[in-house]
Amino acid sequence: MTDTGIIELQANQPEARPYRGGSGIARFRGEPQPDAFRPEDFLGSTTEVHAGGGVGLTRLPDGRQLREAIAADPIGFLGTASPSASAGENGLLTKLLSTDERLFVHSHPSDEFAREHGLGCTGKTESWFVLDVAEGSEPYVLLGFSREVAPAELADWFEQQDVAAMVSAMHRIPVAPGDTFHVPAGVPHGIGPGLTLVELQQPTDLSILLEYTGFPGLDRDSALLGMPRDRALSAIRRAAVPHAELAALRENRTALGRVQRLFPAAADPFYAAERVRPGSADAILRAGFAIIVVRAGSGEIRTARGAVAAAPGRVFLARHDAGELRIDPALDLVVCRPAEDAA
Known part of the structure; x- marks a missing residue:
């Protein structure tokens, strides 16, 4: 077989994730859905899930983990022998994400918050490309608060798990295949059911959850990443996201040919x-x-x-x-x- 420098990646779907999904990945790849709780396909991943244990890391067709292959040949894979490349990191987490229920309302810490609070050196900004929409669904995303939310109000929503109140305070945006969204660290968000996304992220698995009840494996402590409530919730943007900013988060550049x-x-x-x-x-x-x-x-x-x-x-x-x-x-x-x- 000719070595083209291009490697096909098979599905890499961690099991026992805390929300139902994966049917869109199965449709896209033309393969059976493994079970109801594999909503994410980690593509070319050198990033583990937050619980660790190597879960989420890509294994290449030759049996090696991508992380060890990059460490052995950083220039061939990445074109650089920087310290992170030589350690086997590719600087990006790409996923297919497929929701069969609404994904909980959550946010991600910034780089500065992550470093300051001992969560590592990388926070999590992410962006979405809408790949597909399930037939019969009314697809939408939740992105940012539509009004200023006071610290006490945010804390009360969390303690009472008042999902109706938190969702009603967010922008609900209908979506279609081909739509894009940029989600800066700190901006609260959720993803409605029936969506399949290509998701680009900073290479970490850090989330702070406003909503956690009813999702298997989640509890108050894990929702807060083990931090005191007010410290964790301080990572969430409480300021309103105005409509002009929402429009800017959906911008794309002018096409050059194809x-x-x-x-x-x-x-x-x-x-x-x-x-x-x-x-x-x-x-x-x-x-x-x-x-x-x-x-x-x-x-x-x-x-x-x-x-x-x-x-x-x-x-x-x-x-x-x-x-x-x-x-x-x-x-x-x-x-x-x-x-x-x-x-």
């Missing part, structure tokens, strides 16, 4: 994503580590070393040393990369 940079410039320090739409000629993408999600169409992804056949539901990892990628005209892809200085 290629469009997804997400606003505020995402650039964390990661990058491109949508490659069908067209009349090959699209050429720069060299670099990438996770490639094939949304639609059939054709080849070619490098100077060979080609791989691509079809809907397939996911690939491109090594840096594969060089430029040539994308067949019929293909519709989402290409996810770490920030250029992240590795």
